[in-house]
Amino acid sequence: MTTTADVHFTRRPAHLGGFVHAQDGQLVDGAGNELLLRGIGLGNWLLPEGYMWRFGPGAQSPRQIEALVDRLAGADYGAEFWPRFRDAFLTEKDVAAIAAAGFDHVRVPINARVVQHPDGRPREDGLVLLDRLIGWCRTHRLWVLLDLHGAPGGQTGTNIDDSPRGLPELFMDATYRERTLRLWRDLAERYAGETTVLGYDLLNEPLPHEWQHRYADELVDLYRDLTTEIRRADPDHLIVYEGSHWATNWDVFTRVWDENSLLQFHKYWSSPDRPSIARYLRTRDELGLPVYMGEGGENTLEWIYTAFRLYESEGIGWNLWPWKKVDTRTSPVSVTAPEGWSRIVEAAEGGAAIDPAAARRVLDDLLEAMRFEHAVWQPDVVAAATGCSPARVPAWGFGFRGAGVSFATSRQRTLPGIREDDPVPMRFTTDGAHPENPFQQTDGRPYAPEEELMVELDTGDWLEYELEGDVEPSRVRATGPAGAPAAVRVERVERGLRVTATGPTALATLHLRDARHPGDLL
DSSP: OBOGGGOOOOOOOOOOSSOOEEETTEEEOTTOOBOOOEEEEOTTSSSOOGGGGTOOTTSOSHHHHHHHHHHHHOHHHHHHHHHHHHHHHSOHHHHHHHHHTTOOEEEEEEEHHHHBOTTSOBOHHHHHHHHHHHHHHHHTTOEEEEEEEEOTTOSSSSGGGTOTTSSOGGGTOHHHHHHHHHHHHHHHHHHTTOTTEEEEEOOSSOSOTTHHHHTHHHHHHHHHHHHHHHHHHOSSSEEEEEOHHHHTBOTTOSSOSOSSEEEEEEEOSSOOSGGGGHHHHHHHHHHTOOEEEEEEEOSOHHHHHHHHHHHHHTTOEEEEEOSEEESOSSSSEEEOOOTTHHHHHHHHTTOOOOOHHHHHHHHHHHHHHHSGGGSEEOHHHHHHHHTBSOSEEEGGGOOSSOBTTTEEOSSOOOBTTBSTTSOOOEEESSSSOOOSOOOOOTTOOOOOGGGOEEEEEOTTOEEEEEOBSOOOGGGOEEEOGGGOBOOEEEEEETTEEEEEESSSEEEOEEEOBOOOOGGGOO
């Protein structure tokens, strides 16, 4: 078998000679080539999220994390910590690695407080960070999708938008609405003509939970007004609209507001199958607009592989979330927490205080650990997302192109809620109680025995797995429950591998190469 060190990814350099735009329901680049985007999200850089630091309740939003640094290390230290953090967390080395890993774009979450003063004036010290990133991406041939992750006042009322009072006040206070209109007008004026910019992602995951119903009309009105403001300054860039309730509720998309636009959904911790995205496919067909999976991941390598093959089989480009976190299994880059970090985490949760001098030392060490050259590179995560020599593929991750193309089985049986439109005989590997949703491995932990799935095959049944790269069938190890060998023959086919049963057998996993289990990464 090959090893993790042997994995090499094919570059996908962005064509920067024109604007990415929508055409006949597809995304195309400036030369008219159809695009199937593969990108990575730069979460935490301009809008820190507590879980990415291993913080619990009390240090989840940027405001809370900033207050924690001030409390533990002093306000003067805090004031100079954040510019240092932004210089260390994302450097040109990160951008070069992203390009080398086969991604073609980055989605950069923006906190309005970083790029706009409270009175609405642009903050040049924040905007130059975007300029710098765009310059690096131009050098390394990547597009940049600007994502307003934290709008003035907050569009979600949760920690992820840095809302000041835990409410979606963007939709409650006209002042915040006017600031949001100005923010996008200023960004459009600044980047009009910049072909490295992929487009404008207007609002990240607006109006979750009960707010999705209370302010649905206001969201539509705001989207239309934002579109008007942007088009006054910039006639060329793609405009990206997200649904409400974590970008999953698309009820607001009933008409086309701009011909050069893209509709975005997010997908986490649910069955990777066509029924789960059927609404998005239907809206794509009804409105004739391209669709994009703008955030997904935070799961096992098996789930990531399967979900991202689903998107690509439906012609949907995607963005993996996120690039880098502290002590993680699920991102391409893992930051090793420095000695003493647990004391910071404990203090954040109300535990024993840490001496300010000690806190400053730990935070300084964290900044060094965050640099790409000091962090842990985890290509298995990239391999799973791209399908390029993944470490392992789950039996239930067979292709999504239907019977006779992606599978052929003599028996037809499905599990409730899991790939029910593909009649392949799947079941859990153990008897007894099983979770209704076995895909909630939010930290990428290994599957518990009661969560593991397998496919039952009769002689001559076959399944196809879509892969990139040079996979040698003779080196693939096929196993059933508990690692027992599966009675199958593995062959190379145009889209990847075909696995054919040579006798009645149960198939759980294809092992394509030696790799550490994600549970061993921490």
